[in-house]
Amino acid sequence: MTTELTHTAKNGNAPAPHPPVERLVFTPPIDIYETDAGLILRADLPGVSLDTLDLQVQDNKLTLFGRMQPSVPDNARLLHQEYETGDFLRSFILSDEVDHQHIAAKLNNGVLEVVLPKADKPEPRRIPVQTS
């Protein structure tokens, strides 16, 4: 996991929003750190629940997409605003050192944790050479 994809709103692989209403797309802040078993990725996704989170690995691209659930009733009048609701989107290119088949993830208190285990290096294989 070395490269991060920069995306635009027209990212073709992102799940298309159902309502035609234009929604804001945010880049969530992330941490990536190494452990003995591999890499851990943590992303802040406040307001995103399991139902509105989509995590995909396609080829070697990991995409996370989360939709913030509205947390206030419709008749609430906004008096002061420091954050807006929208969608979270971020993509990464996974390197060969990640075992793509065993990626695990959990969502806890608005933080997504993705465990990217190290891939086992294939044993060197001896190729017998024959003389003709």
Place this chain on the structure above:
Amino acid sequence: MALFRWGHSWDAFHDLEREVDRLLQSVNLSFQGLRFGRQYPPVNLYELPTEYLITAELPGVNSEELELTIANGVLSMTGRHASPEGTTEERYRRQERPRGVWQRSISLPDRVRSDNLSAEFVNGILKIHLPKAEEVKPRQIPVAFGT
């Protein structure tokens, strides 16, 4: 009369402080899409017919370490962004999420019933319900017609 004025000698600084506050407030600090580099959790304030509602984005904050207090119309929130134990600095490849202890204080817009607050913490969003005090609700005043 210098002795009497001594107690007010800081007034000039208060004026300056007020001016700087006013200046900073006029600067629009909201960058769309940018969600990092914020050391303090962002807060929204809403009004409903019977209550005020404060929502705060607190992903990665342990609810046990979250402390809410209210005094003199000021609501204070203190908490800590949890970071993984025993992970040394050099093991990080990216570090964008906020870390450490934070505190926020919010002046409440009107009288609220501070004995009747409730809060919930779901998916990293803290919601504080502040019921309005009775006297804040509009009250009909009957008008008697004299003859």
